[in-house]
Amino acid sequence: MFHRTSRNQPTDGSDALCLVEVSKTYGTTGNTVTALDKVTLNLSAGSFTAIMGPSGSGKSTLLQCAAGLDRPDSGLVMVDGEEMTGRSETQLTKFRRRRIGFIFQQYNLLPTLTVAQNTTLPLKLAGRSIDQARTLEILTEVGLGDRLGHRPDELSGGQRQRVAIARALLTEPSVVFADEPTGALDTRSARKILRLLQQTVRVHGRTVVMVTHDPLAASYADTVRFLADGRLAGQLAQPTVDGVAERLAHLGDNIDDVDDVPVGV
Numbered sequence: 001m002f003h004r005t006s007r008n009q010p011t012d013g014s015d016a017l018c019l020v021e022v023s024k025t026y027g028t029t030g031n032t033v034t035a036l037d038k039v040t041l042n043l044s045a046g047s048f049t050a051i052m053g054p055s056g057s058g059k060s061t062l063l064q065c066a067a068g069l070d071r072p073d074s075g076l077v078m079v080d081g082e083e084m085t086g087r088s089e090t091q092l093t094k095f096r097r098r099r100i101g102f103i104f105q106q107y108n109l110l111p112t113l114t115v116a117q118n119t120t121l122p123l124k125l126a127g128r129s130i131d132q133a134r135t136l137e138i139l140t141e142v143g144l145g146d147r148l149g150h151r152p153d154e155l156s157g158g159q160r161q162r163v164a165i166a167r168a169l170l171t172e173p174s175v176v177f178a179d180e181p182t183g184a185l186d187t188r189s190a191r192k193i194l195r196l197l198q199q200t201v202r203v204h205g206r207t208v209v210m211v212t213h214d215p216l217a218a219s220y221a222d223t224v225r226f227l228a229d230g231r232l233a234g235q236l237a238q239p240t241v242d243g244v245a246e247r248l249a250h251l252g253d254n255i256d257d258v259d260d261v262p263v264g265v
Ligand SMILES: Nc1ncnc2c1ncn2[C@@H]1O[C@H](COP(=O)(O)OP(=O)(O)OP(=O)(O)O)[C@@H](O)[C@H]1O
Pocket: 026, 027, 033, 034, 035, 053, 054, 055, 056, 057, 058, 059, 060, 061, 062
């Protein structure tokens, strides 16, 4: 089935994630902030996209709305061609558990559960059966096959994030959303995590959407999409660290151009 977005971009159903004119405003009348302003975005299945932009440009809001953790004020969000917006809270939770995986900067592991228990938790919550062999296989892939019984406080930051990746993959989601997944890690651990995310796309065919401030992290993606003031502001395919840094510097041009900067600022 073909959908047509309001910008007349056809989507042929192979899009894992599709946003059509998604807007989100915070605050009350007279004191509002437009965090997202009619964002239209199609991401094909099996792609790795980094979302970048200045602080306050709407990256987290985009991720939250696209992942069904927050509701846009208007616009559509579709995952695998199925509309996510417009569902009841219960339906939305079920939909998310089936289709979406999450990786957060602070890992969001439960401290009292073991590595294996943390990994299988989303399946348990969804009432799905747990395949122990598959759990071991995924934890081995992320390098934690010998840590099944450890608790999060017995692991390094990088290892905790690898548990979070295994947890996100075990449910076989269509789209994995990662919010600053390497923000709390040293460069060496970060690179391991980023390679795993690439593998998630290339080997497992998942679609990964990652918000990051870091040009190095963004360089692991297939494409970087830039946000400025709640709107998409260009993209960069096959990004390099320098290319991303350069483009980010230009996104700030309008701020640098301001000529009535108050004295002392
Ligand atoms: N719950 C909220 N209430 C009011 N304003 C909010 C809320 N969440 C976000 N905003 C505002 O919406 C805008 C976009 O915020 P958002 O967190 O999406 O930006 P961001 O690009 O992720 O920023 P950062 O890189 O600093 O994390 C900002 O101006 C922010 O102050």
